[in-house]
Amino acid sequence: MSSRHTISFTCPACRRMFTIIKWTTISPNDDPAIRKHVMSGDLFHHICPHCGKRMMIAYNCLYQDRQKKFAVSLQADRNQPAVTPLLPGYQMRLERTLLSFVERVRILDAGLDDMAFELYRTVVMTQVKRQHPERSVLSLRFDAVEGDDIFLQAGQTEQVRLPFSSYQNIADKVKKSSFHPKVSGYLTIHGKWLQQSGILDALKQQ
Numbered sequence: 001m002s003s004r005h006t007i008s009f010t011c012p013a014c015r016r017m018f019t020i021i022k023w024t025t026i027s028p029n030d031d032p033a034i035r036k037h038v039m040s041g042d043l044f045h046h047i048c049p050h051c052g053k054r055m056m057i058a059y060n061c062l063y064q065d066r067q068k069k070f071a072v073s074l075q076a077d078r079n080q081p082a083v084t085p086l087l088p089g090y091q092m093r094l095e096r097t098l099l100s101f102v103e104r105v106r107i108l109d110a111g112l113d114d115m116a117f118e119l120y121r122t123v124v125m126t127q128v129k130r131q132h133p134e135r136s137v138l139s140l141r142f143d144a145v146e147g148d149d150i151f152l153q154a155g156q157t158e159q160v161r162l163p164f165s166s167y168q169n170i171a172d173k174v175k176k177s178s179f180h181p182k183v184s185g186y187l188t189i190h191g192k193w194l195q196q197s198g199i200l201d202a203l204k205q206q
């Protein structure tokens with residue numbers, strides 16, 4: 001079940017207070033519309049009623065999909081563990097920024113293996129840098145899967161369209177490998193995790 005409450009928030013621009021809805025648990029199963037609001041980021045977008053300042057407001061929350069059996073926890077304080085409950089039988093992920101929280105929900109909602117996707121991201125990033133050395137692409141984020149294509153967002157504005165099979169090849173290799181992450185709680189998957197998890201060794205042994 002989704003849960004939410006209203007809190008007072010001080011606008012960073014005009015220092016006046018207004019109220020926002022703060023979600024503690026977000027469940028797409030009871031309220032399908034909310035799924036889109038999370039995946040677009042709109043749920044966290046607010047406009048100050050006093051000065052019109054637009055802002056994204058991040059806070060601790062949990063996205064829990066009971067059907068697809070995954071949970072993504074947002075805990076913005078890097079020194080703190082996830083504050084959300086352990087959910088046996090779920091894929092549990094912990095994110096530290098709103099952008100990566102939204103992306104993780106998108107990846108898992110699309111049914112992708114997010115560990116394989118992390119590998120895929122580094123492969124595509126290397127290709128983009130090789131093909132366009134003049135561009136400084138700092139980030140590459142999952143956008144969507146549509147038909148036979150996978151769409152990624154490069155930097156702030158650019159979209160990269162690739163055949164879905166380019167991801168699937170890597171996902172198949174990960175599936176065939178003997179790799180299983182050694183964690184019982186919330187897992188944070190990023191570039192450093194790729195190096196430390198043993199997934200690269202498991203793939204080499206194939």
Ligand SMILES: [Zn+2]
Pocket residue numbers: 011012013014015016048049050051052053
């Ligand atoms: Zn304001």
